[in-house]
Amino acid sequence: MMSIMAPAADKKLTGLVAATFTPITSEGPIFFTFSQNSEINLSGIGPYIDYLKEKQGVNKVFVNGTTGESMSLSVEERKLLAEEWCRKAKGKMDQVIVHVGCLSLKDTQELAHHAAQIEADGIAVIAPSFFKPSSADVLRTFLQEVASAAPTLPFYYYHVPSVTGVNVKVRELIEGIEKVIPSFRGIKFTESDLMDLGQCISYSPPHWSVLYGVDEQLLGALAMGAHGAVGSTYNYVGCHVNKLISAFETGDLVQARTIQFKIQELLSFAIKLGFDVGVNKQLMNELSGLDLGPPRLPVMTCPAARALAIKQKYDSIFPE
Ligand SMILES: CC(=O)N[C@@H]([C@@H](O)[C@H](O)[C@H](O)CO)[C@@H](O)CC(=O)C(=O)O
Numbered sequence: 001m002m003s004i005m006a007p008a009a010d011k012k013l014t015g016l017v018a019a020t021f022t023p024i025t026s027e028g029p030i031f032f033t034f035s036q037n038s039e040i041n042l043s044g045i046g047p048y049i050d051y052l053k054e055k056q057g058v059n060k061v062f063v064n065g066t067t068g069e070s071m072s073l074s075v076e077e078r079k080l081l082a083e084e085w086c087r088k089a090k091g092k093m094d095q096v097i098v099h100v101g102c103l104s105l106k107d108t109q110e111l112a113h114h115a116a117q118i119e120a121d122g123i124a125v126i127a128p129s130f131f132k133p134s135s136a137d138v139l140r141t142f143l144q145e146v147a148s149a150a151p152t153l154p155f156y157y158y159h160v161p162s163v164t165g166v167n168v169k170v171r172e173l174i175e176g177i178e179k180v181i182p183s184f185r186g187i188k189f190t191e192s193d194l195m196d197l198g199q200c201i202s203y204s205p206p207h208w209s210v211l212y213g214v215d216e217q218l219l220g221a222l223a224m225g226a227h228g229a230v231g232s233t234y235n236y237v238g239c240h241v242n243k244l245i246s247a248f249e250t251g252d253l254v255q256a257r258t259i260q261f262k263i264q265e266l267l268s269f270a271i272k273l274g275f276d277v278g279v280n281k282q283l284m285n286e287l288s289g290l291d292l293g294p295p296r297l298p299v300m301t302c303p304a305a306r307a308l309a310i311k312q313k314y315d316s317i318f319p320e
Pocket of ligand 1: 019020062064065066067068160162163190213214215216230231232233267
């Protein structure tokens, strides 16, 4: 374990952030489309960081999120993973944000406290989704309780209603939030509601970050003023999306749209074939050459032919 409770660097989170997959062992019998033996594989993290940096130009990671199958991992596994990401990222990645949301407030607080101990650069929290908060006020109080377990860490609300079923408007949630969560630093906004996104951005003080999480329409969010993006596809299209962001920043909208349209073409092809975390993970294995293993049940392993078909589409859209 690393040194305890050093104050975290409070650096504004901007640009491209990869929502990482969790390396899982692929040994053991694999029957049909699911693995019987599913253990986290910490040795996969070092090479993964080198790949993101060198091949994708991505220097920020969001670990143990949706893509990382956090809700299918035990609290102990999540601690081991967060610790290894922070350890291996030192000197290589600019920021490691650890998602700590769980169904239980106690588990969430434990992971938040742990993230502070291992010197993560920030924490993010989704809304609990079995017993759901009944209003923005209740959700704010839940987040406040979590933040109090790691008061020195930059805190981000992770809005992903397609997964949690919690449809609270984020603009309503963040009203006066810094008074109760002084460490509040922004939102990871994974929803297509550009009106709510825009209202969040116009309300945000300069030291907050609003990061967009629907990769297929990032350009719309950048036009609305998003400060960056967190997404699964930045694991393998990060190098192209970095160019999209640069083109947007220099006012070259034609180039920015060209790249966004290519990503839309890839994702609409993948979505037609069935695109979930299992397919996404296998596509990442194919495109990166890393062995991140299969997903964990209940997510099913992707049939090899499906990932290969998406990879071929990728190769035709983004020829070397
Ligand atoms: C619902 C969902 O998983 N959305 C993805 C997107 O990157 C998504 O895979 C992409 O836009 C393709 O639809 C991310 O926002 C998730 C994410 O950042 C995370 O893994 O925590």
